[in-house]
Amino acid sequence: MKSDNKRYITCPFCSLHCDDIQVEVNNNKFKIVSENIKDCTSKIEYFNIKKTSNLTAISKYKKINFNTAINAARKMISRSEDITLVNHGTDVNGVRSLLNFAASHNCVVDHVNSKYLYRNLGIIQRKGYMATSLTETRNRSDVVILFGNNILKKSPRLIDKVILPKHSLCTNLKSRKLLLVGDFDAQSVKIAKKNKHHIENFKIDLNDIPEILTKLMSDDKLSKNLEGIRKIIKKSKYLVASWITSDFDKCNDPDYVISSISDFILSMNQTSRAACMPIAGSLADATSSQTMSWITGFPSRVKFNGKSFFHDRSICDSQEIIRNRNTDLAIHISTVNHNKVELNDKIKNIFIGHINSTFNIKPDIFIPVGNPGIDHRGIMFRTDNVVSVLLDKIREIELLSTQDVMNMLSEVDN
Amino acid sequence: MNLKLQGGKVYDPINNVYGKRMDVYINDGKIIKKNKIKGKINKIIDCSDKIIMPGAIDMHTHIGGGKVNIARMMLEELHHDHNDSCDSSAIIAPTTIKTGIKYIQMGYTSCFEPALLPINARQAHSEMADIPFVDKGGYALLGNDDFFLDLVKKKASQSLINDYVAFILNASQCIGIKVVNPGGINAFKFNQRALDVDEKSNYYDITPRTIIKILTKAIYDLGIPHPLHVHCSNLGVAGNYLSTIETIKAAESLPIHLTHIQFQSYGNNGDRNFSSAAPEISHYLNKTKNLTCDVGQIMFGQTVTMSGDSMSQHKNHHHAHPDKWMCMDIECDAGCGVVPFRYSDKSFVNGLQWAIGLEVFLLAKDPWKVFLTTDHPNGGPFTSYPHLIKLLMDRSFRNDIFEKLPKSVQEHSILKSLKREFTLKEICIMTRSAPAKILGLKNKGSLGDNCDADITIYDQNKKDIEDFFANPSHVIKDGKIVVKNGKIVNYIWGKTQTVKPEYDAGIEKILGKFFDKYHTMKLDNFKISDDEMTNVIGSEIKVNECIHKRK
Ligand code: SF4
Ligand SMILES: [Zn+2]
Numbered sequence: 030m031k032s033d034n035k036r037y038i039t040c041p042f043c044s045l046h047c048d049d050i051q052v053e054v055n056n057n058k059f060k061i062v063s064e065n066i067k068d069c070t071s072k073i074e075y076f077n078i079k080k081t082s083n084l085t086a087i088s089k090y091k092k093i094n095f096n097t098a099i100n101a102a103r104k105m106i107s108r109s110e111d112i113t114l115v116n117h118g119t120d121v122n123g124v125r126s127l128l129n130f131a132a133s134h135n136c137v138v139d140h141v142n143s144k145y146l147y148r149n150l151g152i153i154q155r156k157g158y159m160a161t162s163l164t165e166t167r168n169r170s171d172v173v174i175l176f177g178n179n180i181l182k183k184s185p186r187l188i189d190k191v192i193l194p195k196h197s198l199c200t201n202l203k204s205r206k207l208l209l210v211g212d213f214d215a216q217s218v219k220i221a222k223k224n225k226h227h228i229e230n231f232k233i234d235l236n237d238i239p240e241i242l243t244k245l246m247s248d249d250k251l252s253k254n255l256e257g258i259r260k261i262i263k264k265s266k267y268l269v270a271s272w273i274t275s276d277f278d279k280c281n282d283p284d285y286v287i288s289s290i291s292d293f294i295l296s297m298n299q300t301s302r303a304a305c306m307p308i309a310g311s312l313a314d315a316t317s318s319q320t321m322s323w324i325t326g327f328p329s330r331v332k333f334n335g336k337s338f339f340h341d342r343s344i345c346d347s348q349e350i351i352r353n354r355n356t357d358l359a360i361h362i363s364t365v366n367h368n369k370v371e372l373n374d375k376i377k378n379i380f381i382g383h384i385n386s387t388f389n390i391k392p393d394i395f396i397p398v399g400n401p402g403i404d405h406r407g408i409m410f411r412t413d414n415v416v417s418v419l420l421d422k423i424r425e426i427e428l429l430s431t432q433d434v435m436n437m438l439s440e441v442d443n
Numbered sequence: 444m445n446l447k448l449q450g451g452k453v454y455d456p457i458n459n460v461y462g463k464r465m466d467v468y469i470n471d472g473k474i475i476k477k478n479k480i481k482g483k484i485n486k487i488i489d490c491s492d493k494i495i496m497p498g499a500i501d502m503h504t505h506i507g508g509g510k511v512n513i514a515r516m517m518l519e520e521l522h523h524d525h526n527d528s529c530d531s532s533a534i535i536a537p538t539t540i541k542t543g544i545k546y547i548q549m550g551y552t553s554c555f556e557p558a559l560l561p562i563n564a565r566q567a568h569s570e571m572a573d574i575p576f577v578d579k580g581g582y583a584l585l586g587n588d589d590f591f592l593d594l595v596k597k598k599a600s601q602s603l604i605n606d607y608v609a610f611i612l613n614a615s616q617c618i619g620i621k622v623v624n625p626g627g628i629n630a631f632k633f634n635q636r637a638l639d640v641d642e643k644s645n646y647y648d649i650t651p652r653t654i655i656k657i658l659t660k661a662i663y664d665l666g667i668p669h670p671l672h673v674h675c676s677n678l679g680v681a682g683n684y685l686s687t688i689e690t691i692k693a694a695e696s697l698p699i700h701l702t703h704i705q706f707q708s709y710g711n712n713g714d715r716n717f718s719s720a721a722p723e724i725s726h727y728l729n730k731t732k733n734l735t736c737d738v739g740q741i742m743f744g745q746t747v748t749m750s751g752d753s754m755s756q757h758k759n760h761h762h763a764h765p766d767k768w769m770c771m772d773i774e775c776d777a778g779c780g781v782v783p784f785r786y787s788d789k790s791f792v793n794g795l796q797w798a799i800g801l802e803v804f805l806l807a808k809d810p811w812k813v814f815l816t817t818d819h820p821n822g823g824p825f826t827s828y829p830h831l832i833k834l835l836m837d838r839s840f841r842n843d844i845f846e847k848l849p850k851s852v853q854e855h856s857i858l859k860s861l862k863r864e865f866t867l868k869e870i871c872i873m874t875r876s877a878p879a880k881i882l883g884l885k886n887k888g889s890l891g892d893n894c895d896a897d898i899t900i901y902d903q904n905k906k907d908i909e910d911f912f913a914n915p916s917h918v919i920k921d922g923k924i925v926v927k928n929g930k931i932v933n934y935i936w937g938k939t940q941t942v943k944p945e946y947d948a949g950i951e952k953i954l955g956k957f958f959d960k961y962h963t964m965k966l967d968n969f970k971i972s973d974d975e976m977t978n979v980i981g982s983e984i985k986v987n988e989c990i991h992k993r994k
Contacts (some may be wrong), residue, residue, distance in 0.1 A: 049959075154767060165773065167961065196960045266633075322515045323573060340519065406978070416563070
């Protein structure tokens with residue numbers, strides 16, 4: 030194969046948005062060339078065209094041409110009394126177009142992962158917060174604590190790129206300490222032990238995190254195990270705490286657990302430096318909350334009221350709205366999702382999504398759109414909310430972007 | 444389409460016109476001379492009872508980028524719209540659309556975001572692209588980034604540093620360079636809590652003075668019109684006027700712009716160890732060539748402070764009101780801190796800050812050197828500009844407010860003895876022509892032939908100064924009437940103003956290696972191309988000329 034088909038792509042499929050992934054593209058089929066990223070390879074190659082891919086628009090069980098689908102969707106939209114837009118992941122221009130549409134049709138806009146967003150946001154809306162970013166962590170941290178259980182599986186390259194990279198500007202990587210606090214399974218521990226790096230795995234019930242952090246900051250006598258951790262923490266010069274919010278789903282009070290980690294970081298900063306770096310969800314969560322914030326003033330769950338966007342965390346909760354059938358039409362937008370999307374068959378559903386999307390039931394209308402980063406250019410925000418990356422186009426199968434399609438649908442009244 | 448503004452009183456300081464009755468002609472987005480008009484006049488606006496000025500330019504206002512979004516999210520409660528009234532709380536971290544509307548309704552046609560982190564440039568430009576009407580631009584933050592500090596530590600040549608500065612301007616699509624707490628943000632990451640002008644940072648062993656000296660030189664060598672935009676060391680600290688003066692000296696007579704100088708003009712005299720050093724600072728300002736400043740006036744009421752200066756914001760978080768805040772270390776690039784704050788007219792310190800800002804304005808001899816800002820939203824929201832202008836133009840209005848402040852404030856300020864009242868001419872210079880000049884915007888801030896037709900038309904019948912400046916009768920942007928009697932009549936989108944000095948491509952090789960080794964993104968992704976600006980981010984760019992070829 031010719032090597033000039035090789036190129037870098039920016040990966041849209043988790044919130045690290047790596048841009049150092051090499052792919053080889055032949056006849057619109059892409060293959061990851063970069064090595065040692067098995068999990069990512071399957072995540073990315075999933076978006077190749079398969080036999081089962083929905084390349085054409087579908088009305089329930091029937092294939093229809095694209096324009097027919099747009100017209101049918103427009104009709105459905107103009108008949109609807111109350112539309113709910115559910116974002117399962119799209120780029121900045123996609124979010125812009127959802128909000129444009131919402132402003133012309135007075136609808137709710139929500140992201141499926143809003144509940145996780147509000148857990149982290151809760152901290153800065155109630156008290157102080159010290160944050161850091163991926164590159165800072167890579168180059169400055171001497172202690173990293175991962176809380177929870179699944180963070181390493183959900184962000185496959187966190188260890189390689191951020192926590193235990195090959196090079197670090199200001200710290201000695203050999204002496205960087207990695208602590209796992211929670212119930213990490215053997216697979217996670219294996220990922221963390223990369224290059225035989227010494228790690229501390231402190232197994233606890235996630236509900237006990239607040240209590241343990243309080244103990245660590247106190248002068249109380251501790252068990253031998255904990256005493257060791259206290260020593261590491263006390264000596265640290267730049268400590269980073271990281272977690273993925275969904276790991277705390279099963280806790281009695283997830284908000285309390287997260288806020289205890291943040292409080293711990295705040296108190297560390299009285300004498301030393303420390304910061305939080307939570308990892309966002311993989312459905313372009315940060316892209317949605319950032320773009321919505323600057324356009325509407327709110328990071329999620331808004332409704333256009335004819336004049337401006339208003340926000341109410343419960344009134345604009347799309348999952349509740351759909352469950353209670355307080356809407357007659359849900360428009361789902363999904364361009365990076367690997368998982369099956371749950372639709373409610375009691376209302377009408379328009380699904381604007383990538384060609385390999387799967388659902389529990391067929392939507393009334395399915396309109397295929399491209400993946401940002403594969404079929405069209407776009408921008409997405411990384412988990413640290415401070416870096417946004419440019420996504421490129423590597424395939425030409427004539428798929429429009431979410432923005433193109435939403436703009437077509439917006440023209441309904443004209 | 445030819446438009447004629449007929450018989451208004453025109454203020455155009457760049458062309459030495461002050462209150463002369465004349466006609467202004469507009470064609471195709473530009474102002475043109477009468478004798479160049481082809482075809483008939485399509486529309487005439489009778490300006491016989493109007494005052495005409497170029498559109499206003501806010502050269503320092505935090506309107507886009509990560510920290511503004513943090514403030515929006517943190518202070519969600521402030522966006523719940525109460526009949527869209529322009530109360531200050533709803534406007535301290537407004538949405539992009541509201542930002543554009545409020546600015547254009549006040550006759551502002553260009554706004555500049557002064558703390559654009561290169562690593563956050565894509566976000567800042569995406570946000571600003573969603574601000575309607577106005578032209579915008581950004582100043583890229585340098586001087587706390589590890590790459591730069593490493594170059595300085597290794598005693599890299601000035602020429603290599605110039606390449607880096609020029610590259611950053613190109614890659615981040617900015618129009619100027621800003622340094623915030625030179626070296627201090629970086630030092631805070633290594634747990635230093637203060638850094639004075641001649642103090643060395645522990646890790647890089649570099650003083651703020653060195654950073655200022657190198658960056659002012661780079662900007663001068665590259666011919667970048669806007670001087671280094673400096674947020675000095677020791678912001679807000681009593682007695683900091685001394686470090687402010689040392690910062691001025693660090694530029695070694697090269698052009699330098701000190702921002703929100705009100706926050707940098709504090710003495711530590713008196714029984715409360717806090718006093719005004721406005722006279723000392725003004726003395727320097729008046730006598731130093733190549734020195735300009737914007738004031739950063741504070742306004743009483745709720746606001747939110749947002750700054751790249753994580754060192755000082757972390758120190759200030761104890762004053763947060765309401766009691767929530769956030770600081771962040773960012774990408775070996777810089778940092779930020781967002782702390783909501785309420786300036787109280789009952790407080791000695793806040794009262795004196797208010798007086799110090801006004802003292803700086805009133806003691807400045809040359810309106811071409813001082814710009815009218817509140818450092819939005821740090822001192823107060825930009826919507827308070829008409830009020831601020833009234834404070835400057837109406838001595839009795841100013842004194843009435845001053846007399847209601849705590850006695851201690853009145854005893855510590857010379858404000859009452861300052862009899863000066865600014866004229867329309869001076870306000871026009873400070874808010875239009877001088878910012879255009881200092882930014883190198885040759886087609887703005889002027890009503891001369893071929894300038895951009897960004898024009899504000901005020902109603903002479905409005906006798907109250909605040910009302911006059913808050914409610915122009917017409918605002919014209921790029922030749923189109925966008926505001927008429929306070930109502931938006933036309934939605935248009937402005938451009939992003941940039942400057943693109945030359946650099947040797949060798950710097951990209953060095954930086955590319957640095958990115959591959961230490962960063963978590965590639966240099967190619969860090970750079971924002973002109974094509975991306977237009978076709979993905981969504982803003983056309985306008986490249987402004989450098990003053991001279993690279994030295
Ligand atoms: S870590 Fe995430 S962003 Fe990076 S390549 Fe894997 S899936 Fe893509
Ligand atoms: Zn500022």
